[in-house]
Amino acid sequence: MTLCIVWRSSDGNVHFASDSRLSFGTVRCDAAIKICRVPYTIYDAAGPGESAPVESSGDLGMAFSGSSSVALMTKEALAEIVRDLQGIRHVHDMDMDGIADVMRRGFRVICDNISQ
Numbered sequence: 001m002t003l004c005i006v007w008r009s010s011d012g013n014v015h016f017a018s019d020s021r022l023s024f025g026t027v028r029c030d031a032a033i034k035i036c037r038v039p040y041t042i043y044d045a046a047g048p049g050e051s052a053p054v055e056s057s058g059d060l061g062m063a064f065s066g067s068s069s070v071a072l073m074t075k076e077a078l079a080e081i082v083r084d085l086q087g088i089r090h091v092h093d094m095d096m097d098g099i100a101d102v103m104r105r106g107f108r109v110i111c112d113n114i115s116q
Helices: 068-083 096-114
Strands: 004-008 014-018 021-024 027-030 035-044 054-063 085-087
Touching: 004 054, 014 035, 014 054, 035 068, 054 068, 068 085, 068 096, 085 096
Parallel strands: 035 085
Antiparallel strands: 004 014, 021 027, 035 054
16 A cells, blocks of 8 residues: 655645655555656747747645656656646746646546556
8 A cells, every 4th residue: 555645834835745655566665766856847829930939837746655667657757748748828827737638638548548
């Protein structure tokens, strides 16, 4: 069983903690990395031939449970999705809720494809 904990401290920082147990049938080892950093960049719209200005960038934290192979594939796919997002200010949500929605929709597609 996996335990992942996320909390915000009084200084506003977000912290992640998890166990490291992997299970393969009856074999178990403590070598899993269940917390990872995923960098993101959101670009604003730009005209033809213009470079798009960065609207927002930073790092997201992700914690996983369940199948480690599915978690790794999901993390890598989601990292590609949020690495270079583009939106139009006042049309797209460029806040954390908007990023989380993009990731949730991507996660859903990945899980649906894996479970087929």
